[in-house]
Amino acid sequence: MTEPVRLAKRLAEMLSCSRREAEQYIEGGWVTVDGVTIEEPQFRVSGQAVVLDRDASLLAMTPVTMLLHKPAGQEAQPEGGAAQAAQLLSAATQSPDDRSGIRPLRKHFSTAELVTPLATPASGLVVLTQDWRVVRKLREDARVMEHEVIVDVSGNIKPGGLDRLNRVDHGFTFRGVLLPPAKVSWQSETRLRFALKGEMPGQIAYMCESVGLVVEAMKRLRIGRVSMSQLQPGQWRYLLPHERF
Secondary structure, eight states, rough: OOOOOOHHHHHHHHHHHOOOHHHHHTTTTTTTTTEEEEOOTOOSSSSEOOOOOOOOSSOOOOOOOEEEEOTOOOOBOGGGGHHHHHOOOOGGBTTTTSSSSOOHHHHHHOOOOEEEBBBBBBBEEEEEEHHHHHHHHHHHTTTTEEEEEEEESSSSSOTTTHHHTTTTSOOOETTEEEOEEEEEEEETTTTTEEEEOOTTTHHHHHHHHTOOOOEEEEEEEEEEEETTTOOOOOEEEEETTTTOO
């Protein structure tokens, strides 16, 4: 019987390369064991067939950004770290309409940073990324980047309430901060569309309550110039090269 060894060690011996290079091939999704792609360098092998893809490359993987339609009730907060990202993303929940052509890798999920938190009761667009440029853009421009949110409400709006939501007459101060103007319009008798910059957690509920409305549900549709489009709850896709926040 052949003594089981780490896949990285076996591959390094096969290719006469360094252990680190072997690990990069494996983490890049270029290695199969008995026909199954294995991305864990520590995976133990003995007599199985280990094959390196003919297109394998050691070039650094391009950082990826993923757009997720977070379902209501699922937590999406930055302090959740890699464990939370792994819960939110998997190859099984990638949208069938993803047109990026990128091969999903576990490394994409385990090292992604959540940069657009969303309240647990809300649903909608959440951004997770490995790209420091996207992180910087979304954080540095947070106060001026517009979010589009659909809000289901109940109750009777106070006279002049819609004007107030649009700051025609009065502004809103929330947590000691004077909020910038918002664009608010009715989509139906029980649904409002908010387009607002620098959205703060709890802000929309506070604004609605101030004019006599109770928030029943919220869905974020767009962040900057990037929309959730046709993503179904729980599904995600890669940000396309031409898309910019």
